[in-house]
Every structure is written in C-alpha cells, then in structure tokens.
Amino acid sequence: xxxxxxxxxxxxxxxxxxxxxxxxxxxxxxxxxxxxxxxxxxxxxxxxxxxxxxxxxxxxxxxxxxxxxxxxxxxxxxxxxxxxxxxxxxxxxxxxxxxxxxxxxxxxxxxxxxxxxxxxxxxxxxxxxxxxxxxxxxxxxxxxxxxxxxxxxxxxxxxxxxxxxxxxxxxxxxxxxxxxxxxxxxxxxxxxxxxxxxxxxxxxxxxxxxxxxxxxxxxxxxxxxxxxxxxxxxxxxxxxxxxxxxxxxxxxxxxxxxxxxxxxxxxxxxxxxxxxxxxxxxxxxxxxxxxxxxxxxxxxxxxxxxxxxxxxxxxxxxxxxxxxxxxxxxxxxxxxxxxxxxxxxxxxxxxxxxxxxxxx
Amino acid sequence: xxxxxxxxxxxxxxxxxxxxxxxxxxxxxxxxxxxxxxxxxxxxxxxxxxxxxxxxxxxxxxxxxxxxxxxxxxxxxxxxxxxxxxxxxxxxxxxxxxxxx
Ligand SMILES: Cc1cc2nc3c(=O)[nH]c(=O)nc-3n(C[C@H](O)[C@H](O)[C@H](O)COP(=O)(O)OP(=O)(O)OC[C@H]3O[C@@H](n4cnc5c(N)ncnc54)[C@H](O)[C@@H]3O)c2cc1C
Ligand code: FES
Numbered sequence: 001x002x003x004x005x006x007x008x009x010x011x012x013x014x015x016x017x018x019x020x021x022x023x024x025x026x027x028x029x030x031x032x033x034x035x036x037x038x039x040x041x042x043x044x045x046x047x048x049x050x051x052x053x054x055x056x057x058x059x060x061x062x063x064x065x066x067x068x069x070x071x072x073x074x075x076x077x078x079x080x081x082x083x084x085x086x087x088x089x090x091x092x093x094x095x096x097x098x099x100x101x102x103x104x105x106x107x108x109x110x111x112x113x114x115x116x117x118x119x120x121x122x123x124x125x126x127x128x129x130x131x132x133x134x135x136x137x138x139x140x141x142x143x144x145x146x147x148x149x150x151x152x153x154x155x156x157x158x159x160x161x162x163x164x165x166x167x168x169x170x171x172x173x174x175x176x177x178x179x180x181x182x183x184x185x186x187x188x189x190x191x192x193x194x195x196x197x198x199x200x201x202x203x204x205x206x207x208x209x210x211x212x213x214x215x216x217x218x219x220x221x222x223x224x225x226x227x228x229x230x231x232x233x234x235x236x237x238x239x240x241x242x243x244x245x246x247x248x249x250x251x252x253x254x255x256x257x258x259x260x261x262x263x264x265x266x267x268x269x270x271x272x273x274x275x276x277x278x279x280x281x282x283x284x285x286x287x288x289x290x291x292x293x294x295x296x297x298x299x300x301x302x303x304x305x306x307x308x309x310x311x312x313x314x315x316x317x318x319x320x321x322x323x324x325x326x327x328x329x330x331x332x333x334x335x336x337x338x339x340x341x342x343x344x345x346x347x348x349x350x351x352x353x354x355x356x357x358x359x360x
Numbered sequence: 361x362x363x364x365x366x367x368x369x370x371x372x373x374x375x376x377x378x379x380x381x382x383x384x385x386x387x388x389x390x391x392x393x394x395x396x397x398x399x400x401x402x403x404x405x406x407x408x409x410x411x412x413x414x415x416x417x418x419x420x421x422x423x424x425x426x427x428x429x430x431x432x433x434x435x436x437x438x439x440x441x442x443x444x445x446x447x448x449x450x451x452x453x454x455x456x457x458x459x460x461x
Contacts, residue, residue, distance in 0.1 A: 033440070034442075035422075035424065036444075045376060046368045046369060060368070120420065120422075120424045120425075129420070130409070130414055130416070131415065131417075132404040132405050132406070132415050132416065132417025132418075133404055133417065134417075134419075135418065135419055135421070136419055136420050136421070138416060138420065138421070138422065139419060139420050139422070140421075142421040142422060143396055143399065143421060144363060147361055147391065147392055147393065147396035147400075148363045148366075148369070148371035148391075149361060149362060149363065149396050149397070149399055149400040150361040150362070152361070153361075171437055173366060173368065174363045174366060175363065175365065195397055198416075213395035218404075218415045219404050219405065219415070219417075254407060256424070281426055287408075315415070
C-alpha cells in the first residue's frame with residue numbers, strides 16, 4: 001500500500017489551490033485527477049472571469065490553470081501528481097482506492113484528505129429527454145472548446161442562468177445558431193452583462209417557458225416549448241414547435257461527493273447549494289476527522305469561491321497534520337475574509353442561507 | 361462538423377487518425393476522444409438502452425453519466441467521451457450489457 005501525507009482528490013481550481021496552500025505549508029501532497037489535464041471546468045471556459053483580482057478575474061478561465069500549476073512548481077519536491085486516475089473508494093479505515101488508466105488498481109493510506117471533485121449537471125424530465133442531440137451545456141462546451149467540434153446546427157438552450165447564457169454565446173462564436181434560450185422562471189437568472197450580449201446578437205430569451213417534449217426518431221429533430229404560469233404549469237394552447245437538432249440542458253449543477261457519503265460524513269440536502277452536501281467546520285473539515293472538502297463539491301458556487309476554499313482547506317489540512325505556517329492565523333483570516341467578500345452580493349445571500357445550515 | 365474559425369481558440373488541423381466504427385473506416389484527429397470524433401463524423405447514436413433499446417448519445421462528456429458506453433477493441437462498456445482516439449481502434453455499438461473478457 002502506498003503511504004502519503006496529504007491526498008487531494010480532483011485537480012480543478014479548488015484542488016490545485018489546496019495543493020499550493022498545503023505544499024507551501026510544508027506538507028507532501030499527492031493530487032489524483034481523473035482527467036488527462038489539470039484544471040477541471042476551467043479547461044473549457046473561454047470567457048473572461050468575473051470576481052475580484054485576487055481570484056484572477058478578467059482573465060479567461062482557460063488561462064488560470066497554468067498560473068496555478070506554475071505556482072505548484074515552486075514546491076515540486078513535495079508535490080506528486082497522478083493523472084488519468086479516479087478515486088473510486090474512501091473507506092472507514094482511511095484507506096482510499098484508485099483506478100489508474102482503467103487497469104492499475106491500488107490503495108493509498110493518507111494522513112489527511114481534501115476532496116475537491118466538483119459538480120455534475122442536473123437533468124430535466126420531459127418526454128423523449130433521452131434522445132441523442134440533447135446534451136448537458138457543459139458537454140457542449142467541452143465538445144466545442146476542447147475538441148473543436150460543433151454540436152449541430154440549431155440549438156435550443158434550456159436555462160438562462162450564467163452557464164446557459166455563456167454557452168449560448170460560445171455556440172455563436174463557434175458558428176452555431178442558437179434559436180432561443182428559455183427559462184421557466186419569470187426572470188433571467190444570469191448576470192445582465194451576459195444576457196445583453198446574447199440579446200444583441202439576436203437570440204430571444206424566453207422567460208416563463210419550458211420544454212414540453214422532444215421529438216425525433218433516432219436523434220432530436222424538433223422541440224415543443226410552451227409558456228408556464230406562476231405555478232410553473234404549462235399554459236394550454238401556448239405551444240410552439242422549434243426545428244432544432246441540439247438541445248442544451250443548463251438547469252444547474254449538483255455537488256459530486258458520493259465518496260464523502262461512502263466514508264460516512266454527515267450530509268444534508270441544501271437546495272441553495274445544489275443538493276446533498278457535507279457538514280463542515282470553518283476550516284472546511286467534515287464530520288470525519290482529517291477529511292476536508294473544497295469547491296463545488298461542498299456546494300455549487302463559482303471558481304473564485306472554489307479557489308479560496310481550496311487555499312483555506314489546504315492550509316488547514318496541512319496544519320492538522322503538523323505543518324503550521326508561522327502566519328497561519330493571518331492567512332486563514334485573509335481567506336475567510338475573501339470568502340465573505342465574494343458572498344456579499346445578492347447571489348451570495350442565497351448561498352449564505354444554505355451555508356448557515358451546514359457549518360459544524 | 362468541425363469548427364473552422366474561432367475568435368479565441370485555434371483549431372489548426374492536427375494529425376489524422378483512422379479508426380473503425382461498426383466495421384466502417386472513419387477519420388478523426390489527434391486530440392479527439394472517440395465520442396468527439398464520431399460526433400464530428402455525424403454519428404450521434406452511440407448505443408441502445410438496455411431494456412427499451414432506445415438510442416443513446418453522450419450527455420455529460422466528462423465521464424460522469426455512462427450514457428456513451430461502447431465496445432472498443434473488444435472491451436465492453438468503455439466511456440467513449442473520455443477515451444482518447446487511437447489509430448486503428450475498432451469501435452462498435454454494444455448489444456446489451458457486454459461480455460467480460
Ligand atoms: C459554463 C460555465 C461558466 C462558468 N463561468 C464562471 C465564471 O465566469 N467565473 C467563475 O468564478 N466561475 C465560473 N464557473 C464555475 C466554475 O467553473 C466552477 O465553480 C469551478 O470550476 C469549481 O471548481 P472545483 O475545483 O470545485 O471543481 P471542478 O472544476 O469541477 O474540478 C473537479 C475536478 O475533480 C476531478 N474529479 C472528480 N471526481 C474525481 C475522482 N473520483 N477522482 C479523481 N478526480 C476526480 C474532475 O475531473 C475535475 O478535474 C463556470 C462554470 C461553467 C460550467
Ligand atoms: S457522456 Fe457521460 S460518461 Fe460519457
């Protein structure tokens with residue numbers, strides 16, 4: 001069995017920041033990432049980030065991983081990275097199991113763990129929602145921005161949150177027509193800057209609308225949409241049929257953290273945070289000692305918050321196993337303050353009402 | 361359907377990779393996953409559901425949902441959305457659950 005000090009599961013923004021922070025404190029870290037490349041969701045974000053400078057705002061998402069990786073390089077004698085390896089189990093005795101490249105299966109006994117596995121896309125139910133051509137918005141983003149392949153010719157975007165708006169814009173940048181963006185809510189969920197950008201390019205944003213059904217034999221051919229009333233029930237007679245070969249589902253994300261439930265962490269369902277999340281203390285340590293969390297896996301927010309949480313969890317996990325920085329308190333308070341600032345807007349209020357219920 | 365022009369990203373054509381889909385010769389490029397190469401070649405249906413045999417395409421494209429399982433070089437249940445395309449690969453639509461080899 002492989003021994004390790006601090007294992008970080010997931011090399012997205014949260015995991016990378018946790019690694020930087022822990023290695024800076026003096027701990028030996030091992031990052032395990034399922035993908036070929038580090039960076040998580042950032043690898044497909046071609047747009048400029050919002051947030052503040054401390055969290056690399058106004059850079060494009062795709063350019064942030066390189067900065068974090070070069071930061072990690074500074075501590076390379078203490079950092080090990082295993083890519084194309086998935087953590088498949090976290091057991092009661094603290095042992096974790098890893099499947100590397102679908103063939104090499106091994107165990108690790110770490111002193112502490114930071115879980116930063118991110119989130120996955122929610123689904124929407126309507127007749128024929130399983131037809132090929134109906135994809136998660138993130139999947140379409142990956143197909144376009146990582147592989148350079150168009151998802152189709154005409155797209156219906158379902159969901160007018162930031163992801164729906166941004167991916168619509170990116171579809172147009174790739175030369176794909178977006179027929180409409182719809183959202184069941186009476187108001188656009190995403191930022192107005194993003195909404196204005198797509199509207200200026202002639203894409204209608206239909207609020208109080210939903211998908212009634214998808215039509216197609218082997219693949220999506222048409223989508224029937226309809227207006228909804230205040231109770232989100234479809235309004236009879238308001239149906240319209242759109243000729244689309246792609247439908248993007250962008251109705252939010254939900255934390256990816258089954259490994260925590262498997263290990264026995266106390267979990268709670270918090271809608272404001274996207275679903276089932278672990279209880280945790282101010283240091284982002286869960287109800288299981290030496291098991292920390294950070295990023296979307298603790299509650300769906302943004303990359304900016306994920307990075308600060310990563311820095312904080314890495315700092316505290318290292319301290320817990322004996323690597324305490326001289327200015328530990330100062331650093332910790334700085335991260336806590338950054339999180340407070342990030343959550344000071346109206347969206348932050350909503351997030352905070354969820355966080356209140358999970359802090360140990 | 362490849363992106364030809366893009367304001368931010370650069371998709372210069374890389375090395376071509378030849379592979380087989382249900383016995384037919386298809387082309388992709390270096391950097392493709394099996395699913396992205398098939399999609400670019402116009403193939404959206406990657407499999408059939410187990411019981412109702414409904415067509416299945418990919419959904420998440422990052423290895424989370426198992427909607428893209430195919431048989432590759434005789435090995436069943438390969439997540440084609442996160443498996444790199446390789447020269448000469450034999451990719452097939454899978455019947456049922458697949459056999460353990
Ligand atoms: C379209 C879109 C636009 C966005 N725009 C912005 C923006 O403008 N500003 C902003 O701040 N945020 C933005 N975000 C949000 C941001 O991308 C996420 O909040 C952020 O990436 C979360 O970071 P993370 O590290 O928690 O998770 P992720 O980035 O999802 O990283 C998780 C990593 O863990 C790996 N992993 C998962 N499970 C395992 C396992 N079992 N074993 C090993 N590895 C595993 C994954 O492969 C992945 O690399 C956007 C998101 C999307 C989808
Ligand atoms: S499409 Fe979800 S696992 Fe491949």
